Amino acid sequence: MTHVIVLGNEKGGSGKSTTAMHLIVALLKSGKKVGAVDLDLRQGSLTRYLENRRKFSEIKGKELIFPEMVKVEPSSLDSRAESQKKETENLKNALKTLGECDFAVIDCPGANTHLSRLAHLHADTIVTPLNDSFVDFDLLAKVDPETGKVVGPSLYSEMVWDARKHRAMMGDRSGIDWVVMRNRLSATRARNKKNMGDKLDELSSRIGFRLARGFGDRVIYRELFPIGLTLLDLGGVDSPVRLSTMSHVTARLEIRSLVAALNLPAGEE
Amino acid sequence: MTHVIVLGNEKGGSGKSTTAMHLIVALLKSGKKVGAVDLDLRQGSLTRYLENRRKFSEIKGKELIFPEMVKVEPSSLDSRAESQKKETENLKNALKTLGECDFAVIDCPGANTHLSRLAHLHADTIVTPLNDSFVDFDLLAKVDPETGKVVGPSLYSEMVWDARKHRAMMGDRSGIDWVVMRNRLSATRARNKKNMGDKLDELSSRIGFRLARGFGDRVIYRELFPIGLTLLDLGGVDSPVRLSTMSHVTARLEIRSLVAALNLPAGEE
Ligand SMILES: Nc1ncnc2c1ncn2[C@@H]1O[C@H](COP(=O)(O)OP(=O)(O)OP(=O)(O)O)[C@@H](O)[C@H]1O
Ligand SMILES: Nc1ncnc2c1ncn2[C@@H]1O[C@H](COP(=O)(O)OP(=O)(O)OP(=O)(O)O)[C@@H](O)[C@H]1O
Ligand SMILES: [Mg+2]
Numbered sequence: 001m002t003h004v005i006v007l008g009n010e011k012g013g014s015g016k017s018t019t020a021m022h023l024i025v026a027l028l029k030s031g032k033k034v035g036a037v038d039l040d041l042r043q044g045s046l047t048r049y050l051e052n053r054r055k056f057s058e059i060k061g062k063e064l065i066f067p068e069m070v071k072v073e074p075s076s077l078d079s080r081a082e083s084q085k086k087e088t089e090n091l092k093n094a095l096k097t098l099g100e101c102d103f104a105v106i107d108c109p110g111a112n113t114h115l116s117r118l119a120h121l122h123a124d125t126i127v128t129p130l131n132d133s134f135v136d137f138d139l140l141a142k143v144d145p146e147t148g149k150v151v152g153p154s155l156y157s158e159m160v161w162d163a164r165k166h167r168a169m170m171g172d173r174s175g176i177d178w179v180v181m182r183n184r185l186s187a188t189r190a191r192n193k194k195n196m197g198d199k200l201d202e203l204s205s206r207i208g209f210r211l212a213r214g215f216g217d218r219v220i221y222r223e224l225f226p227i228g229l230t231l232l233d234l235g236g237v238d239s240p241v242r243l244s245t246m247s248h249v250t251a252r253l254e255i256r257s258l259v260a261a262l263n264l265p266a267g268e269e
Numbered sequence: 270m271t272h273v274i275v276l277g278n279e280k281g282g283s284g285k286s287t288t289a290m291h292l293i294v295a296l297l298k299s300g301k302k303v304g305a306v307d308l309d310l311r312q313g314s315l316t317r318y319l320e321n322r323r324k325f326s327e328i329k330g331k332e333l334i335f336p337e338m339v340k341v342e343p344s345s346l347d348s349r350a351e352s353q354k355k356e357t358e359n360l361k362n363a364l365k366t367l368g369e370c371d372f373a374v375i376d377c378p379g380a381n382t383h384l385s386r387l388a389h390l391h392a393d394t395i396v397t398p399l400n401d402s403f404v405d406f407d408l409l410a411k412v413d414p415e416t417g418k419v420v421g422p423s424l425y426s427e428m429v430w431d432a433r434k435h436r437a438m439m440g441d442r443s444g445i446d447w448v449v450m451r452n453r454l455s456a457t458r459a460r461n462k463k464n465m466g467d468k469l470d471e472l473s474s475r476i477g478f479r480l481a482r483g484f485g486d487r488v489i490y491r492e493l494f495p496i497g498l499t500l501l502d503l504g505g506v507d508s509p510v511r512l513s514t515m516s517h518v519t520a521r522l523e524i525r526s527l528v529a530a531l532n533l534p535a536g537e538e
């Protein structure tokens with residue numbers, strides 16, 4: 001049974017593609033078979049990251065570990081209803097192709113597209129990265145500016161709950177495990193960071209997600225994009241980047257903690 | 270003649286709404302009449318920022334300066350062609366309503382929507398904030414991973430050039446001034462930051478934008494969102510946030526430098 005992990009957050013630039021890539025490589029390194037689906041059909045950051053990886057491994061003659069990538073074609077039919085039908089079929093086929101994988105990691109765009117909603121419907125685990133900012137938080141929940149209290153869920157929480165509701169309606173008893181992870185955390189102890197932390201704690205039980213510590217804002221999470229590598233690929237004698245900084249060591253711990261926090265099935269050993 | 274400033278970048282989370290808000294308040298504070306249009310119809314971060322501002326000024330009984338906000342209704346007709354026709358009309362009417370303003374600031378979504386393309390077509394100045402990351406850069410231009418050379422323009426550059434081309438086809442001799450600004454710059458001197466700087470310099474003459482220094486990654490740019498204020502609103506005796514940190518002083522300079530870099534018309538005095 002392929003365990004589907006969806007990177008979801010309607011808010012752009014929250015870190016979905018970055019987290020998707022690092023999760024994919026972490027799971028591959030732990031010996032799992034991993035499939036990858038990029039539903040950001042236009043920008044395709046994850047696709048680009050993996051293409052860069054492919055080129056780098058060819059140019060350098062280095063063996064690198066790859067997920068099984070499956071394309072999902074967009075539909076540009078004039079009728080929204082018709083093109084959504086076609087896309088539903090395309091995603092179903094993509095997931096069938098990945099039926100032999102332990103995990104299928106689906107990267108969603110920062111928008112409420114039909115394919116993104118569909119992916120959420122198929123998710124066993126939804127991972128939602130979140131910038132340390134109330135601008136980002138605003139898509140999870142509305143906050144009363146006067147009292148600072150959470151007033152109610154917002155657009156993206158509704159998207160996740162629609163997926164949970166539809167699953168229940170279809171008779172599916174397995175719930176969706178929703179994990180929100182803080183991303184691009186600054187090293188400093190700003191009041192804003194504490195406020196965000198408090199609000200997230202308050203919100204998690206209320207709208208049903210678990211909170212994972214997440215990633216700091218570290219150059220190592222983005223500087224290897226042009227060559228398609230992640231921190232986890234480094235460490236060999238011929239590593240293109242010096243590995244010994246504190247930031248790199250902490251980043252490795254962050255990635256490992258995230259995988260642990262996701263409580264993923266051990267799969268067939 | 271209303272000078273139209275469009276915040277554009279198809280890449281999500283690059284800082285469009287944040288920059289839009291700070292530009293709006295800076296221009297208002299300099300005595301200009303400013304209109305605001307939020308084309309991110311679903312997420313509406315700019316709309317939310319201004320609603321929070323409205324609520325805060327009512328609750329605290331404080332006088333705050335506001336832009337003239339105009340709504341542009343989305344269309345959810347099933348036919349893409351029909352709904353695009355309706356949206357084109359809605360945006361034209363919105364701009365007509367703002368005809369008395371010195372400036373109209375239009376915030377675009379992090380997606381290639383029809384309204385976003387339309388806004389680019391109407392722009393006198395396009396301001397494109399950009400995270401210090403090749404993941405973001407990838408939407409401006411493709412880079413050869415082996416040589417590090419810029420290979421050609423990418424999706425968002427094409428969007429800007431489509432707007433420039435259409436304007437020329439319609440006989441409009443006034444060009445669009447395209448300014449790319451670096452955003453969320455870290456204080457450190459990372460190699461990644463220098464590489465990005467070099468690539469941007471290389472790219473600017475090649476694809477026709479000017480490069481503005483931009484903003485550092487500073488909590489002050491985001492922590493006042495819940496109360497709808499910006500750094501520029503602070504400084505009174507009853508200021509809710511202590512104003513004297515180095516980061517705040519530098520942020521003020523950054524905002525002022527951005528406005529200066531935009532070379533905006535002085536307007537009627
Ligand atoms: N932990 C991190 N440390 C440093 N930079 C990061 C981190 N996470 C993400 N980034 C950078 O932040 C930007 C946004 O990240 P990313 O593209 O992964 O977000 P996204 O949610 O996939 O965006 P979109 O909605 O556009 O698909 C990118 O420039 C990326 O390199
Ligand atoms: N200079 C900055 N310093 C600190 N935080 C920033 C800065 N610029 C933007 N941010 C934060 O980064 C995130 C993305 O910014 P913002 O929402 O303005 O981007 P956007 O381009 O409008 O995104 P979208 O594509 O979703 O509309 C927000 O959480 C915002 O608070
Ligand atoms: Mg992405």
Ligand SMILES: [Mg+2]
Binds near residue numbers: 309315
């Ligand atoms: Mg925005």
